[in-house]
Structure formats: structure tokens, C-alpha cells
Amino acid sequence: MQTRRQGYGIDIEGYSNFEVNVAAPVRDYSGKAVGAVNMCVSKLLYLNRSQEYIQMTVALGKELSSVL
Numbered sequence: 001m002q003t004r005r006q007g008y009g010i011d012i013e014g015y016s017n018f019e020v021n022v023a024a025p026v027r028d029y030s031g032k033a034v035g036a037v038n039m040c041v042s043k044l045l046y047l048n049r050s051q052e053y054i055q056m057t058v059a060l061g062k063e064l065s066s067v068l
Contacts, residue, residue, distance in 0.1 A: 008058050013043065020046040022053050024061030028068045037061050 003009035011021040026035040039057045
């Protein structure tokens, strides 16, 4: 539920040690989530620039959604 409210999700070291994944939905014309974009960065880079990575991922998700 928190991911839905925020508009993005974060997975810290879920797949591999020292990696962080940030994902945002891609929505169709009706607002239904039909896909997602994901950014994977090292944990060290993420900790130093977390807000920047979140903003870039969410912005890309919104841009792709607008094309649909």
C-alpha cells in the first residue's frame, strides 16, 4: 500500500547485495498500471542521491504513461 500511495517502490538489496532498485508504474489512458520502469544503482550511490534517483524514475514513468 505504501508503494501505491508514494507512486514508486524501493527494494534495497532484494536481488543482490549492495544494489537498490527504484520502480515506478507506467499507466495507460485509464490510469491502470500496465508496466513499470526500474532503475538499479549501487547502494552507495543511492544513499548519496536517493531523492534524485526517485524523481528521475517517477518522471520517466509519467512520461511513458503520457505516451499511452
